[in-house]
Amino acid sequence: MSRSVNDPEPAGPAPHRTPPSAPAGPPPRFAVVGNPENRRVTLFADAVRAAGLPAPRVVPWEQVLRSGGAEFTADEVVRLDSPGENPEVDRLLRDAQDPTRVEGSALWYARFTRALRGLRGGVRLDDAGELAVLFDKRRCHAALAAADVPVPCSPTSGPGAVQPSGWDDVRAVMRDHRMPRLFVKLAHGSSASGVLAVESSGGGRIRATTSVELAPDGRLFNSLKVRRYERERDIAAIVDALAPDGLHLERWLPKASQRGRAADLRVVVVDGRATHAVVRTGASPLTNLHLGGRRGDLDAARDAVEAAGARWTDVLAVCERAAACFPRTLCVGVDLLPAVGWRRFAIGEVNAFGDLLPRLTGLPGSGAEGLDTYAAQVAAVLRRAGRVTAPHPAGSDHRHHQHHRHHQHRTGPTHASA
Numbered sequence: 001m002s003r004s005v006n007d008p009e010p011a012g013p014a015p016h017r018t019p020p021s022a023p024a025g026p027p028p029r030f031a032v033v034g035n036p037e038n039r040r041v042t043l044f045a046d047a048v049r050a051a052g053l054p055a056p057r058v059v060p061w062e063q064v065l066r067s068g069g070a071e072f073t074a075d076e077v078v079r080l081d082s083p084g085e086n087p088e089v090d091r092l093l094r095d096a097q098d099p100t101r102v103e104g105s106a107l108w109y110a111r112f113t114r115a116l117r118g119l120r121g122g123v124r125l126d127d128a129g130e131l132a133v134l135f136d137k138r139r140c141h142a143a144l145a146a147a148d149v150p151v152p153c154s155p156t157s158g159p160g161a162v163q164p165s166g167w168d169d170v171r172a173v174m175r176d177h178r179m180p181r182l183f184v185k186l187a188h189g190s191s192a193s194g195v196l197a198v199e200s201s202g203g204g205r206i207r208a209t210t211s212v213e214l215a216p217d218g219r220l221f222n223s224l225k226v227r228r229y230e231r232e233r234d235i236a237a238i239v240d241a242l243a244p245d246g247l248h249l250e251r252w253l254p255k256a257s258q259r260g261r262a263a264d265l266r267v268v269v270v271d272g273r274a275t276h277a278v279v280r281t282g283a284s285p286l287t288n289l290h291l292g293g294r295r296g297d298l299d300a301a302r303d304a305v306e307a308a309g310a311r312w313t314d315v316l317a318v319c320e321r322a323a324a325c326f327p328r329t330l331c332v333g334v335d336l337l338p339a340v341g342w343r344r345f346a347i348g349e350v351n352a353f354g355d356l357l358p359r360l361t362g363l364p365g366s367g368a369e370g371l372d373t374y375a376a377q378v379a380a381v382l383r384r385a386g387r388v389t390a391p392h393p394a395g396s397d398h399r400h401h402q403h404h405r406h407h408q409h410r411t412g413p414t415h416a417s418a
Contacts, residue, residue, distance in 0.1 A: 028381055030056035031072055031122060033064060034081035035089060040356055041081055047374035051382065065092040065111070069118025077381055078122035079330075080131070082353040083112065084190075102186075102194050102212060102220035106245040109135055109188035125381070126352070127328035134326065134352040137187050137248040149322050150346045152337070153177070153251040156187075164247045167236035174200060179251050183285075184208075184239060187246035190351070193222050194242050197252060197285040198235070208235045209284050211291055226284045226291055252285070253346060256304070256338040258296045262287060264348065265301065265336040267316065268355050268373050269323035271380040274316040275368035276360050301342070308343040315345060316363075322347045331355050331377050 030048050034041040036058050048056050059070050061083040072078050083089050087099045093111045094104030112135065116128040133139045141157040155162050155177050164170050170184060180201075186194035196210040207230050213223040214234055220241055229235050239247070255262045261281035268276040279296030280287040287293040302312045319334040326332060333354015337346045355373040362368025368376040 026075070027053055028077045028385055029054065029073075029075055030079065030378075030381075031059060031076045032056045032079045032081055033059045033061060033070065033119065035062075035083065035086040036060055038081070038085055039358075040353075043356075043358065043372070044079065044081065044374045044377075047372065047378045050375065051378050053378075061086065061089045061115075062092065064115050064118065065089065069115070069120060071120050072122030074121060074123075076122040078119070078124050078126075079377070080116075080119075080124075080126040082356075084353075098221075100221045100223075102222055103241065103245065105186045105188040105194070124328075125330040125377070127326070130326040130329045131352050134329070134332070134350060135188055135190075137185055137189075137349065138246070140350055141248070141250070143325050144322055144347055144350070147321065147325050149325065150318065150344075151250075152183075152253050152346055152348070153179075154249060155179075156247065156249045162249075164239075164243060164249065166243045167239040169243075170198075170239055170247070170249065173249055174198075177251075179249075181252035183250045183252055184242075185248045185250065186242060187248045189245075192286050192288045192291060194220070194245075195286065196235070196238065199252070205230070206232050206235060208238070209286065210238070211286065212238055214238055224291060226286055250348075253337055254340050255285075256340050256342045257281075258300060258304075261294070261296075263296055263301065263338065265298075265338070266354060266357070267319040267334045267336055268331065268357065268376075269319055269334055270331045270368065270373070270376045271383075272320060272323065272327075273366060273368075274319050275362045275366040275371075275376045276355075276357055276373050277316075277363060278357055278360060301338075304342040305338075308341055310343050318345055318347065322350050326350065330380060331373070 030053065032041055032044055041058060045055050064070050083093065090096050090099045094108040096104050113132045116131055133143055138157040138161065141151055141154050144151050145158055155173050162173060164173065174180060174182060181199040184196040184198055189195065192211055194212060196208040198206065198208045200206045207228055209226060209228050211223050211226055213221040214237060215221060218237060218241060220238060255264055257263055258279065258281050261283055262285060263279055263281045264287050266278050266280060267274050277298055279298050279301050280289060280293045281296040282293040305312050305315055319336055322334050323332050333351040335348035337348045339345065357373050360372060362371050362376055371379060
């Protein structure tokens with residue numbers, strides 16, 4: 001059986017309390033732990049400057065990992081950003097010589113959570129214990145389920161959880177839990193790295209849809225091409241290679257569609273409130289935009305919800321309930337799965353670094369109108385400090401922008417989101 005990475009933080013949701021406020025008095029001074037060259041850091045720094053504040057002090061992840069931590073002054077408001085998209089940081093986290101390799105996520109998790117515990121001082125906008133849960137899909141799923149947040153059935157989380165050691169165990173789960181269709185995920189993966197959508201037929205045939213490329217020598221690579229494997233020995237080889245890093249299994253819920261494509265939503269929740277949302281559609285079960293997914297029509301999704309007799313405000317409230325399981329983390333990105341018919345919803349994942357939605361402005365009535373996701377977070381900090389911020393310049397309507405696209409054939413696991 002596979003072993004999960006042990007972490008001293010509790011597995012359940014943290015006590016429900018408001019995250020710490022920025023210090024009163026002088027304007028907040030921001031610091032951000034990130035990769036200096038990354039667009040995430042740039043976008044956040046732009047939002048800070050647009051609010052009339054000094055540019056944040058940037059502490060590189062490479063420096064944190066090499067020195068075992070970092071110190072912050074008592075008046076610094078500290079934001080953590082993704083350590084992804086930097087080959088050297090990736091090497092330090094999981095010993096990966098090739099960033100497109102899939103394997104090594106358990107080591108990544110162990111070193112990442114250790115680095116979090118080495119950050120000292122400052123007013124944190126993220127909590128180390130909550131991040132440890134967010135980056136373990138099994139623990140995150142269990143925390144959501146314990147809070148009565150709707151989630152897909154998972155035999156790998158909560159009391160009595162199974163720990164699959166390979167494909168034979170996955171097959172047994174499919175049989176014993178009557179799951180002819182399920183998702184196999186890396187427990188500590190992100191950006192669809194290592195995800196397989198597996199479906200079996202009554203005749204014993206099986207198929208897996210995934211972005212994993214299986215090399216002839218058995219190594220696994222992340223690819224921008226979504227492929228289907230229909231030989232069980234290939235699927236077994238992939239799952240057996242992934243299993244040492246820990247597996248999370250979930251029932252595959254049939255999703256609603258938009259214009260003939262499977263649809264889900266990424267909803268950003270800032271300081272407890274759903275502020276931004278985007279529909280993602282795909283020709284395959286994987287709707288990630290870097291895998292060929294497209295932004296859908298949010299207005300059409302809202303109309304479909306209301307036509308089905310549900311309320312859009314209740315949809316957003318589900319996302320806010322999921323975020324409330326992590327009250328000491330200012331911002332999360334919630335993946336919302338609409339069932340066929342757009343009347344019922346479940347939470348697929350909660351992402352610690354799920355706010356990369358360039359030029360997307362806030363939802364009407366959210367308090368973030370005219371603000372992008374980064375400006376909304378700066379505004380939340382200023383509100384806590386009793387200050388007012390001006391809107392951050394943003395691009396045009398959310399329906400007319402696409403995510404930045406990668407152009408290489410293979411891509412590494414960016415850990416852009418949990």
